[in-house]
Amino acid sequence: MNMKFDPNNAVIKLCMRGMSLEDSGSIEEAITMFHKAWHETTDDYERFLAAYHLARLQKEIADKLKWMEASLKYAQEINDENVKSAYATLYLNIAQCYEELGDSDNAKRNFELLNSYKSTPSDEGPxxxxxxxxxxxxxxxxxxxxxxxxxxxxxxxxxxxxxxxxxxxxxxxxxxxxxxxxxxxxxxxxxxxxxxxxxxxxxxxxxxxxxxxxxxxxxxxxxxxxxxxxxxxxxxxxxxxxxxxxxxx
Structure with missing residues (x-):
């Protein structure tokens, strides 16, 4: 299965708007926009993206971990070759959260999973x-x-x-x-x-x-x-x- 990234997708547009707000320093407004994106999701692909952006702006590490693990879960549900390119990023963020929470076993496990997804692109085109x-x-x-x-x-x-x-x-x-x-x-x-x-x-x-x-x-x-x-x-x-x-x- 190969999903096409569509910049005209409504949830992706909301996430882009959230990132623009974030870049301009309006963090609370950005979080509101990412929550709006989350509430408008209709499939696992959109949930994977919205959860990732919500995770990034969480103040508490436990909350960041919760949203990152949700993002990974939805990404895995899709089982899409394009989305697999995000696995390494998600495992890295999850490992760092566990590290900050003092859970070295889970941190080590996720760092190992991260390394298993670090590879050269296998995309066959066209x-x-x-x-x-x-x-x-x-x-x-x-x-x-x-x-x-x-x-x-x-x-x-x-x-x-x-x-x-x-x-x-x-x-x-x-x-x-x-x-x-x-x-x-x-x-x-x-x-x-x-x-x-x-x-x-x-x-x-x-x-x-x-x-x-x-x-x-x-x-x-x-x-x-x-x-x-x-x-x-x-x-x-x-x-x-x-x-x-x-x-x-």
Missing amino acids: FYHGTKADLQAGDLLTAGGNSNYEPELKMNHIYFTANANGAGLAAALAKGEGRERVYIIEPTGEFENDPNVTDKKFPGNLTRSYRSKSPLKIVGEEIEWAKLTTADRRKWHKNLAENKGDIIN
């Missing part, structure tokens, strides 16, 4: 890369281009995703005047989770975003993905302009 460049099957995409987010930055990796809509977003934000293209690609070497998104907003790598130092080979073109509205496009460009975070290159 994979996509979004750009405005006009390319053909057989062409190679290589590292060394300028970042879409920091134009002065030469990228040491080439980025791709198993989410066609995510590649479509990258195409919309790419420099250039050409039409937005989403290519189906095959990695030619090893790849890793994109550290710029993994564990940044949501646990693990739910957006299935990756990077490689090896070229990506174009094998075809995807023609169907969710296009950004003009309002969404403006919002994304505004967010990028205001983003002060460093890119992990």
Whole structure:
């Protein structure tokens, strides 16, 4: 089973709103927003995400542990390969809670479980890369281009995703005047989770975003993905302009 991360999901949108409030220092309002998200959940995937965010902002360690264990329980109920990317993060948080509570046996057990889920990505795709460049099957995409987010930055990796809509977003934000293209690609070497998104907003790598130092080979073109509205496009460009975070290159 492979679930698609959907930024238009109502609960995910509430969690994103909560994170924005948190970033602006409005912690109590953020907690209220995460509780709203929790009360609007309709399935285990949404419960897994809302519980995780509620856990992060708990003042008492015992409460944080309760919500983290709930998040893990719902994640395991889904039995989804994408969600398994969050297991290591959840086990780490749970182990640290037990450590702070002085329960060394449970801390040790969860640290061991964490290590069993730390591995290279096993995602089998299909994979996509979004750009405005006009390319053909057989062409190679290589590292060394300028970042879409920091134009002065030469990228040491080439980025791709198993989410066609995510590649479509990258195409919309790419420099250039050409039409937005989403290519189906095959990695030619090893790849890793994109550290710029993994564990940044949501646990693990739910957006299935990756990077490689090896070229990506174009094998075809995807023609169907969710296009950004003009309002969404403006919002994304505004967010990028205001983003002060460093890119992990």
